[in-house]
Amino acid sequence: MAKDFVCTHEIIEAAHRAWSATTWDYVAGAALTETTLRRNRYALDSYAFLPRILRDVSKIDLSAKVLGQTLRAPVLVSPMGSVGLMTPEGVKASARATTRYGTIQTVSSVAGQDVETIAAAASGPKIFQLYIRGDMDWIRKHLNRAKAAGYIGLMITVDGPYYGIRERQLIHRWSLPSIVDPSRHIQASVTWETFAEIRKHWGGPTVIKGIATAADAKLAVEHGVSAICVSNHGGRELDHGRGTLDMLPEVVEAVAKRAEVWVDGGIVRGTDVVKALCLGANCVGIGRLAAWGLGADGEDGLVRTLEILESEIFNAMGLIGATSVAELGPQYLTRVVPMGPTHETSAFRHLGPEALR
Numbered sequence: 001m002a003k004d005f006v007c008t009h010e011i012i013e014a015a016h017r018a019w020s021a022t023t024w025d026y027v028a029g030a031a032l033t034e035t036t037l038r039r040n041r042y043a044l045d046s047y048a049f050l051p052r053i054l055r056d057v058s059k060i061d062l063s064a065k066v067l068g069q070t071l072r073a074p075v076l077v078s079p080m081g082s083v084g085l086m087t088p089e090g091v092k093a094s095a096r097a098t099t100r101y102g103t104i105q106t107v108s109s110v111a112g113q114d115v116e117t118i119a120a121a122a123s124g125p126k127i128f129q130l131y132i133r134g135d136m137d138w139i140r141k142h143l144n145r146a147k148a149a150g151y152i153g154l155m156i157t158v159d160g161p162y163y164g165i166r167e168r169q170l171i172h173r174w175s176l177p178s179i180v181d182p183s184r185h186i187q188a189s190v191t192w193e194t195f196a197e198i199r200k201h202w203g204g205p206t207v208i209k210g211i212a213t214a215a216d217a218k219l220a221v222e223h224g225v226s227a228i229c230v231s232n233h234g235g236r237e238l239d240h241g242r243g244t245l246d247m248l249p250e251v252v253e254a255v256a257k258r259a260e261v262w263v264d265g266g267i268v269r270g271t272d273v274v275k276a277l278c279l280g281a282n283c284v285g286i287g288r289l290a291a292w293g294l295g296a297d298g299e300d301g302l303v304r305t306l307e308i309l310e311s312e313i314f315n316a317m318g319l320i321g322a323t324s325v326a327e328l329g330p331q332y333l334t335r336v337v338p339m340g341p342t343h344e345t346s347a348f349r350h351l352g353p354e355a356l357r
């Protein structure tokens with residue numbers, strides 16, 4: 001039962017037990033040498049806190065405002081494809097969990113269920129993440145459906161003109177239906193002009209996901225985005241990219257509060273969330289951690305994951321002397337050398353890479 005999980009270690013182990021090796025590697029794996037994946041962790045581990053003491057931290061407000069929505073904590077669920085592999089209920093389970101918990105669900109256009117089904121399953125705020133698989137007529141049709149189904153925002157993921165070479169999947173001789181679909185190559189011809197046309201048609205808040213440099217962040221702001229999601233797709237596309245926490249400060253500076261800045265990549269601990277917020281993010285996204293919650297016990301497993309993450313955020317904020325997310329800033333951080341090797345589960349001391357093989 002999900003309520004019996006006392007920490008995320010147990011959730012990850014339960015997901016590992018529940019899934020086939022193929023599903024585990026689909027979720028946990030990344031591109032080629034998985035250096036980008038490990039750099040996400042390395043970047044997070046390259047900061048230590050500078051705690052302030054003897055402040056009244058008996059009350060801590062974790063709520064955050066994102067795209068006009070008040071979230072229970074500054075964490076939302078990043079878009080993921082093929083959620084049906086993680087839990088039989090698929091993305092419906094995820095949307096119900098985020099609704100129950102009180103945050104935003106981003107819904108991938110390759111999540112495996114249509115936008116109307118997901119909208120009917122859960123009333124909480126949802127953002128539609130589109131992969132471009134057709135011409136403007138195709139795009140307009142999909143945007144209209146998401147709009148009619150009440151999605152509050154559109155997210156365009158821009159870091160995957162080509163699908164990353166994921167060797168764990170190749171070694172399993174396994175690929176997703178959406179990957180063999182030849183129309184996915186259309187994504188490779190998408191430009192800022194296409195982006196501008198899409199944004200105009202959508203007419204509501206637009207999030208650009210997959211920004212990795214200050215130069216592209218500036219262009220995104222010029223194109224009128226509501227939010228920039230600093231992301232390297234969890235290391236699943238370009239190998240040998242930077243860790244997202246190493247990209248975040250320059251993007252925050254370039255954006256200069258003209259749009260919200262979100263970040264995802266390697267966030268699995270409350271301290272990770274607090275570090276990202278100290279560096280200027282408005283909120284963070286979780287990918288694999290949410291997947292593991294779903295794998296452990298579907299909707300309930302994800303709610304429990306979010307609750308445990310929240311308790312870690314609360315604890316970290318209290319221990320550094322901050323009582324609201326607005327108070328967080330670079331004054332709480334210093335650069336350090338990370339402790340030991342980093343890998344996809346190195347934030348979980350008791351697991352070790354071998355425990356999950």
Ligand SMILES: Cc1cc2nc3c(=O)[nH]c(=O)nc-3n(C[C@H](O)[C@H](O)[C@H](O)COP(=O)(O)O)c2cc1C
Pocket residue numbers: 026027028040078079080081108109110111129157209231232233234235236264265266267285286287288289291
């Ligand atoms: C199994 C899986 C499927 C994903 N599918 C998508 C997707 O359909 N669209 C998208 O924009 N990003 C997708 N991503 C990337 C996530 O949205 C997010 O950027 C990434 O997982 C963040 O890193 P983290 O997993 O370390 O938290 C996927 C990630 C995973 C793990």
